[in-house]
Amino acid sequence: MSLEVKGLTVSYEDRVVLDNIELSLENGQIIGLVAPNGTGKTSLFNAIMRFIPIRAGHILIDDKEYKDTAKDVLELHKKITFFPDQADLHENFSGKEHIQMYADIWKKDKSKVDAIIDRLQMRGYVGRKVETYSLGMRQRLCFAMVIAADTPIMLMDEVMNGLDPENVNLVSKILQELKREGKIIFVSSHLLDNLDEYADRILFLKDGGVHFVYDRYEAAEVYYKVLLDTGQQEKLFEKWELPDGTIRLNQSKLCIPLTNYTNQQELELFQFLRGMNIEELEVGSLGTSEYYTHLYGNSESKPGRQLNEVKS
Amino acid sequence: MGSAKWHWQKLLRDWKTRIILVAFFLFFSSFSLFYRQQKLDLPLDQVREQYRITQQLFHIIPETHFEGELGEEVYDLLAQQQRLYGMQRYILSEKEGNTVEAMVSVVDNYLDNGRIIAENQLLLWEMTDFSSYTLLTSVLPDHETLQQDLAFYQYLNDHQLNIEWNPYSASQVFYQQVELIVGVVLFLFASLLAADRFTQDQKKNWSVTQGIPISWKKQWHQRSMQLWLLMWSVTVLGMGISYAISLWRETAGSLWYPVAVYNGAGIEYVATWQYILLLVGLGMLLSYVILLLATGLSWIIRNIYLTIGLVVGVYFIPSIWQLVEPFSSWQPSLYLQIVPVVRGTSAEQFGLASITSWKMMLLLIVYLLILEGIFTAVFNFIPTKTMGLKRRRAS
Structure with missing residues (x-):
């Protein structure tokens, strides 16, 4: 199965929120979607679901286009589930009834409901009315509902919202299991390091478009990622000519690319950095949170190389 | 099983629905007691x-x-x-x-x-x-x-029937009650039940209910039919209890007692039970039309009071034709009040002899078809999370 979005443009009156979005998702993939609040993540999901009108573009599943007709939208909804908002649950229904409802409506089969409840460790509260649930319990319930619907494509907006670390791990594991089952999962989340645990690619939205795609399985440039205070940075800049493409994140974190360094140079730089008693030194490619800070936060690059050139 | 079971669950757990059903049930079942308080000409x-x-x-x-x-x-x-x-x-x-x-x-x-x-x-x-x-x-x-x-x-x-000396007899009260029910009460009952059927989902449960793979049209039919079943269960049960109370408190009368109905050429007499069946049959058809309208409007408007006002207002549409001369007995708007049509007062009032019950049946079916057409078009719009509908754009 594949999900393809071509030239998707969404606007609210004159304000263009999404501009000519192009996406292609294949079987057994988890795609992360990252952007600050109000930059169009939910609009993208809503547009794919056809919950909002789109100004232009095409939505294709397995190369078949799903247009804006009632019939096509209905077929689309058989293949894609949208992660419910925990505030929208039926307060006078139990959690189990919610899960059964989704299983019943999409699959007409409730046999897996108990297994889902156990897998998400919801047995202790699932029989109670939703009105008694905490935020985290509701969020797990919403996740369980999507699993119960068992559609080949799942759009999970803010899936980790309100979950404690233990449940974040649990949901992350289940997402990986679903991926192995061949689902296409599109996840938006603000837990950036967590996305690196299960997402295959991470899309960064900016200015209405996909600004940058971070593919975790592509060979990536290796960096020294170091935390330095201002004095240490001045000392480093004084003694060491940093290569083009060096990125400074949030004033204190430096990411120094090693691509053009020889082994000897790498070693010398390493020894120099260690000699400064720095707080943290990590070797590896940039992660989602570093890309995020670079794209949306307070960062600067050494001239000659921009971030979108690093991975595009 | 699909969605119908879950629509039932939502409906039956809704306190507003429960209160309305209980209120109308009490009203219908105690009707004969109230009716006895009236002063009638013996x-x-x-x-x-x-x-x-x-x-x-x-x-x-x-x-x-x-x-x-x-x-x-x-x-x-x-x-x-x-x-x-x-x-x-x-x-x-x-x-x-x-x-x-x-x-x-x-x-x-x-x-x-x-x-x-x-x-x-x-x-x-x-x-x-x-x-x-x-x-x-x-x-x-x-x-x-x-x-x-x-x-x-x-x-x-x-029919070897005795003259009815008692206007409070069970059979007399029974048909009076049915006449009341199929009038403005029908519009009130249906609109109170249906005016927020979609509104609640769209305002309180939007993301849980929007993406389900069941067409709006099917949900519209399901929800309207469920309300119709509830409405008539309560009505029939209430009428039955009221009739039983009448039998206990008054003389039985006869369900064969004649009631005058208009047949297009003049007045003819039918048995009370036939008259009741005719009214209930027309009431059932009309109530389904009203429920479809109210449920459909609740998808568009999302303001229960406005929807109730609009639906109850439909009952008074025939009054327009007292100010403006109607042009044909085939005007559907002449057939929104059952008793005047069946009794012949509409025919007399509007000066159109062919306003008849059978035409009413046909035109109620026409109403159903019109609503089907209108809401097929309406459901092609997108219900937004906030308010109103958005037109799907061609793409």
Whole structure:
């Protein structure tokens, strides 16, 4: 199965929120979607679901286009589930009834409901009315509902919202299991390091478009990622000519690319950095949170190389 | 199982729905008790009044007008009328039926008397040369009413029924209740139940309910039908209890007792149970139309009060045609009030003889088709999370 979005443009009156979005998702993939609040993540999901009108573009599943007709939208909804908002649950229904409802409506089969409840460790509260649930319990319930619907494509907006670390791990594991089952999962989340645990690619939205795609399985440039205070940075800049493409994140974190360094140079730089008693030194490619800070936060690059050139 | 089961669950757990159902159930089931509080004209009182009028005629018409062959004939007829009214009065006061068992040899049958009274009145209409003709005929029922009276007595005779002396009898109250239910009460009940059927989902459960793979149209039908079943379960149960209370507190009456209905050519009499079935059948059809309308509007408007106002307002649409002359008996807007159509008052009021019950059935089906067409188009819009609908764009 594949999900393809071509030239998707969404606007609210004159304000263009999404501009000519192009996406292609294949079987057994988890795609992360990252952007600050109000930059169009939910609009993208809503547009794919056809919950909002789109100004232009095409939505294709397995190369078949799903247009804006009632019939096509209905077929689309058989293949894609949208992660419910925990505030929208039926307060006078139990959690189990919610899960059964989704299983019943999409699959007409409730046999897996108990297994889902156990897998998400919801047995202790699932029989109670939703009105008694905490935020985290509701969020797990919403996740369980999507699993119960068992559609080949799942759009999970803010899936980790309100979950404690233990449940974040649990949901992350289940997402990986679903991926192995061949689902296409599109996840938006603000837990950036967590996305690196299960997402295959991470899309960064900016200015209405996909600004940058971070593919975790592509060979990536290796960096020294170091935390330095201002004095240490001045000392480093004084003694060491940093290569083009060096990125400074949030004033204190430096990411120094090693691509053009020889082994000897790498070693010398390493020894120099260690000699400064720095707080943290990590070797590896940039992660989602570093890309995020670079794209949306307070960062600067050494001239000659921009971030979108690093991975595009 | 699909979505129907879950729509039921939502519906039955909704406190607003529960309260409305209980309120209407209490109203319907206690109707006969309330009805007994009304002051009605008893048939006995009506006959007494006729007796008094006839007696007054003897005093008002100058004696000289009763002279001559024609005058004497009128005099004899009026005297006979008065005697017959006297007997009718006596029969009704004894509450035994059409005759008084102990007085069979003296007192005639109520039905025969009634038929003779009506025939006499028709004869009196023909005596145009009588000097006080205008005065005489001013107290007579018109020809049409007299023909209906004859048909009424004939019906009672054919079905061997007794005259109903008790307007509070179970069968009488029963059809009065059905007449009330299929009027504005039907619009109120349906609109109160349905005016927020989609609104609640769209305002409170948007993301849980928007993406389910069941068409809006199917959900519209399902939800309307469920409300219809609930509505009529409560109504039939309530009517049954009210009828049972009537049987316990009053005389039974007869479900075969004649009720006048309009057939396009004139008035004919049908049994009470037939009349009730006709009203309930039309009410069921009309209520489904109203529920489809209210449920559909709740998808668009999302303001329960506005939806209720609009739906109840539909009931009063026929009033427009009292201000503006209607152009055809095929106008669907003439068929939103059941009782006036069935009884023939709509035909009389709008001056269109062919406003009939069977046409109402056809036009209610036309209403269904019109609503299907309108909402098929409406459901092609997108219900937004906030308010209103957005047009899907061609892409």
